[in-house]
Amino acid sequence: MPFYCCFWVVLGISVFLWSFSLNYLFPAPFFSPVLLVLIFFLIFSSFADDAGKMVYFNNPMWPGEAHSLKVESILFKEKSDYQEVLVFESSTYGKVLVLDGIVQLTEKDECAYQEMIAHLPLCSIPSPKTVLVVGGGDGGVLREISRHSSVEHIDICEIDKMVIDVSKKFFPELAVGFEDPRVDLHVGDAIEFLRHAPKGKYDAIIVDSSDPVGPAQELVEKPFFETLAQALRPGGVLCNMAESMWLHTHLIEDMISICRETFKGPVHYAWASVPTYPSGVIGFLLCSTEGPPVDFLNPINPIEKLDGAYLHKRELRFYNSEMHRAAFALPSFLKREVRLL
Structure with a gap:
């Protein structure tokens, strides 16, 4: 019931009761305001409780904190074979994709994650031709890879088809990446897919996975990184989502240690601001296999010079060469806590 309807209903009831026999219980100046406030409070409280069940989506991040988004409407909610998939319209970040209760992306800030995880590795090597995406079912990473005209073939391995279908329906600006004819x-x-991948097939691999909990824990362990390294050519590059420096320094240190031992080439940690992710930032681990030297800190293949940089009639919103270099500037506390940096 709208607020103004509640007000007029309460006012009418109050005037009616004041006009009849209950008036003798209290003096007139006292009775009407008290009754009006009491009845209004009871009705409005009931209304707020009913409406409040889905007014805010409470995004649990990690123990001790959460982030809430106001929900305007629920657009989709179903259980796939792997996870619960939810899409809702928020009041401040546009449409939001949620998997198993965790926000994966929003229309407003997806650009920061998608652009950085794709262009940090691809702009660090000359003329990448073959790329593998692990995860990435929303299509956003594909959209960004497709800006690179040198790329001839893109494999993407996503376990949950519902994520792909939902993205195509509700996030067409991300899912446009699936329309690229270079995409397979x-x-x-993905682990099974990589076991059968030819050694040295890819110039770049981008791991756009969910948080490393449950089955996804395998994606931050040494056997998985060894499989990735085998699939990369000498001097090939990996970009792996690497959590938040504010919350996961031990995990970051473990990942860096494994990757330095596995890939043999340079390993660097970069980060970007994504407001709806835990602590408002997300990290990326950049690794290179032994071979032609890779300088991640300075883009050898700058996005500004690429013919496809404005593909899909969409300009880059977050990434540029200055942001590329800045992403590797790390705060002092992180350098102290992660001794391998």
Whole structure:
């Protein structure tokens, strides 16, 4: 019931009761305001409780904190074979994709994550031709890779087809990446896919996975990184989502240690601001296999000079060469806590 309707209903009831026999219980100046406030409070409280059940989506991040987004409407909610998939319209960040209760992306800030995780590795090597995306079912990473005209083939391995279908329906500006004829979609387990991938096939691999909990824990362990390294050519590059420096320094240190031992080439940690992610930032681990030297800190293949930089009639919103270099500037506390940096 709208607020103004509640007000007029309460006012009418109050005037009616004041006009009849209850008036003798209290003096007239006292009775009407008290009754009006009491009845209004009871009705409005009931209304707020009913409406408040889905007014805010409370995004649990990590123990001790959460981030809430006001919900305007629920657009989709179903259980896939792997996870619960939710899409809602928020009041401040546009449409939001949620998997198993965790925000994966919003229309407003997806650009920071998608652009950085794709262009940090691809702009660090000359003329990448073959790329693998692990995860990335929303299509945003594909959209960004497609800006690189040198790329001839893109494999993407996403385990949950529902994520792909939902993205195509509700996030067409991300899912446009699936329309690129260079894309070869594989629906299934990425670890199994990589076991059958030819050694040295890819110039770049981008791991756009969910947080490393449950089954996804495998994606931050040494056997998985060894499989990735085997699939990269000498001097090939990996960009792996690497959590928040404010919350996960031990995990970051473990990942860096594993990757330095596995890839043999340079390993660097970069970061970007994404407001709806835990602590408002997200990290990326950049690794290179042994071979032609890779300088991640300075883009050898700058996005500004690429013919496809404005593909899909969409300008880059977050990434540029200055942001590329700045992403590797780390705060003092992180350098102290992660001794390998």
